[in-house]
Amino acid sequence: MVRLEVFSGDPPCPGCVAIIELAKRVKAKYGDDELQLVIYTGQEGMPKFEEYGLFCVPAAVVNGNIRIEGMCPSEATLNNALREGGLCLK
Numbered sequence: 801m802v803r804l805e806v807f808s809g810d811p812p813c814p815g816c817v818a819i820i821e822l823a824k825r826v827k828a829k830y831g832d833d834e835l836q837l838v839i840y841t842g843q844e845g846m847p848k849f850e851e852y853g854l855f856c857v858p859a860a861v862v863n864g865n866i867r868i869e870g871m872c873p874s875e876a877t878l879n880n881a882l883r884e885g886g887l888c889l890k
Contacts, residue, residue: 802887803836807849807859810842818872819858829890
């Protein structure tokens with residue numbers, strides 16, 4: 801299983817809104833057995849945010865590795881990050 805963690809500000813900026821929507825769209829293609837999606841908003845994600853050493857949102861971490869930070873990626877870019885994390889793309 802691949803774990804995708806998405807970090808957003810509170811209130812979310814347009815990029816944060818976009819990355820959350822994108823992550824939910826991608827998650828819908830896979831069952832819970834293949835992709836675990838965790839969304840952190842604002843302060844609730846600060847412990848993990850600091851643990852990973854992130855600097856800004858929006859951000860996406862795949863299996864503990866920072867893959868995207870400071871922008872909302874295209875769906876292709878997010879899919880590539882997930883593929884590199886071990887997800888078999890559909």
